[in-house]
Amino acid sequence: MSTLSPLDRLMPRGYVRQMFCFPSTHADVSHILKTSLAGVVADVPYLLSEIIISDDHRHISLSKPYQSLKDLFSEQDISNAVDYATLKQQHFPPSAFTVPGIIPPDTQPPFPNPAPVFRARLALVNRGFILCVAVHHCTTDITGFGALLKIWASYSRTSASTIGFGPDWLDRKALLEQFHASDQRAPASIPELLHVQENIVKPIGSSFHSPNWTTGIFFFPQKTLQSLKQAINQYIASQDAEGWVSLGDILTVLLWSAILVAESDPNTDIKGTSTIGFPVNFRSRLNPPLSPNYLGSAFVMAVATCLREDLIFAKNASLPSGDMTLDSASISALAKIATTIRTSLHQVDGERVRDVLLYLDAAPDNHPPITLGPPHDGISIVSWADQGAYELDWGSIIGKCDAIRLPKLMNKRYPIVLPRVPATADGDGGLEVIVCFDRPVWERFRQSWPICQFATLRCYS
Template sequence: MTALSPLDKLMPRGYVRQMLCFPSTSAEVSHTLKTGLARVLADVPYLLAGIITSEDRKHVSLSECYQTLEDLYSEQDISDAIDYVVIKQHHFPPSSFAGPGIIPTDTQPPFPNPTPVFRTKLSLVKGGLILCVAVHHCTTDITGFGALLKLWASHCRTGASAAAGFDPAWLNRKALLERPDTSNRPTPASIPELLHVKGPDELTKIAALASQPSDPTTGVFFFPQKTLQALKHAVNKHIASWGNGGWVSSSDILTALLWSAVLSAESDPMSDRKGSNTIGFPVNFRSRFNPPLPPDYLGTAFIMTTATASRDDLISLSFHAGSSNDDEPLDSASISKLADIASIIRASLHSIDEERVRNVLLYLDGASGDHPPITLGPRHDGVSIVSWADQNIYGLDWGDIVGTCDAVRLPKLMYKRYPIVLPRVPANPAGDEGLEVIVSFDRQVFDKFRQSWPMRRFSTLRYYS
């Protein structure tokens, strides 16, 4: 039976969940999806298991398999309530997925114990379908989630494991610790810098946020790829003038823009801008091991890192010298600030190597049962930005019956959520190549966020509610 890795056990005790929208109206779609999922279970049997939480809630483990395909897969027909053509015209608004029964049972609090590893629900709507897929976060990260979808799509398309390309190495959690020379390495004596124990002040802040009543506004913004590419060209041209061979990606630039917009939206206009701000974000380390982990490794393989930038640079970037013309060329000061912030993010990403990750894994593996609760990542100021951009959902071919995905969404969020960059939207007849970002803030903060210069200048608000 597959055991959870020490890193798996640090994950949130909830679900990675996505709504996948398809235009298929085939009468065979349910049979195809269910048959394909049965083949996935033959490859990945622990999807039939559950996550067991200890009575003191300090520990989690994976149970034996106790479920059947019928427990994992369910469906409903709500074609009288949702019209696929209509929601597509409105860019698949998150409120469309808040209807009864679209989210599978047992995947929202309060959770049963054991909590199912996997649940999926097919909702047939007029002119298409919505497939909600939920996988427990203690068994995977967003890359592993994408690998499961890739496997499922391939089985729907071919019905053969060989064609699906499944490799049992994807399941090997021991691969995180069984590295060359690991047996001779001592467990770090002190907690590594990529981990921390929440202090009383941090716990108090978390408890206060959780107890606040909230009815936030959820919004989806779109950043065209051509806009991000043009910005990347301008910023890297400036960085080239530094003469150090540095560069940044469009993802680094997008993170910098979102960070600036968030900080300005949550800051008091009269507050002191002195000092710095620290952000947290995940780094997939599969390719950073030697030899690398399989790209489709199904367990958790990311580390949280941080970046620290000037608070004044971050906030002032969102006000862009007070310009009333968002279409005018970027001035050199704005390009310089953006280059500085994006370069700091790039340097933080580059700093995550196998040595630092192995120290984390060895420490977690050797930690005693009475160790204070460990949190992934160094301390930061509360803002975190997550990217699912590389999750290639739109590129998956689910076969003639199911087709290809039109949109990836989350339902309207009932809590505050810092930006999540959704899977990259490829070039299509509508010319919509680019990145979508979903956020959830209280209305006042949301309005300030959407009106900040980075969001006005570089994105389009597709939906909010």
């Protein structure tokens, strides 16, 4: 029987959930998805289980598998309400996914207790379909979620898993057994990648009761980001500095700056520092490493701190939209912040992760609530870019998805970088970012210099 790891039990008690949009209208879509899901369940039996939370909310466990495939998969015909071609023309706006019948039951607050580990809903629309998949966060992270999709697509494509699935995808004991085997002990004090939960810092400019939340999706073309990355790394090399920064580091800088521009009063909030949090997948950082397709939770939170004035340096940028010509001072500032983010990522190494896992494993039941990561200002930027969902081939009948979406959000949400969009004959590849702010903040985010210069608004609701 599968059990939850100490890190799994620290995850948010909700769902990792995505909507996948396919243009197929074949009559066998439902049959193929159901029969191929049976193969997934045979490989990953705990999908038939439930998450059980104790009455005092301090303990969480996984039940024995007892559900059936019928519990996991449902379908709904909403073709009278939703037209696929219209959705595609509008870049699949978030509001379209709030139509009743798209989201599987029991995967929205308030959650039942026990709560299902897995639910999927096939929504048939006019000229296509939407597949909504929800997996309880206490069993997986976004990388594990992507691995589950990889298994499902493989069975859908070939009626047999051909992706090298093995026990190491499932083995939650692997997180700790190597440390116990060498008789390593938990650190006496709480590790730097954890902290005791205290009062949550209210982010600057936040409004948690806004009646006017706006969800927007912005697109950053790959070619634009690649050119910016090249310019910044050339600058770093010109300063005789070692190291480099990634495209992801640079996008994090742009989004971080756009957030501060949107939420700050430029007359009073330019001084001081800003600290953000972001998840770091540690599968490859352990020794020996976990499988890259390990299905459990395997990330920790890192933080980066920079001067606010460095982050808001171009608040009055007047370059026309799409003109990415930045002066040397701007390139220097971007390089400085991106290097800070890269340094923070490097600090998540095997030793620090070991300390986290051993400490969580040894923590007594009466330990004060623990939160992942050092404290930060409440701003988090999450990336699903490497999920690889667009590349999945679900077979000749189902095909590949056109878009991956979340529904219109009704709460504030700092940027989530959606799975990387590959280049096609119809358009350039790049990265989509979804955010949700109350309308005035959203407008300032949209009009901020990083968005105006490097992104386009795809849709909003």
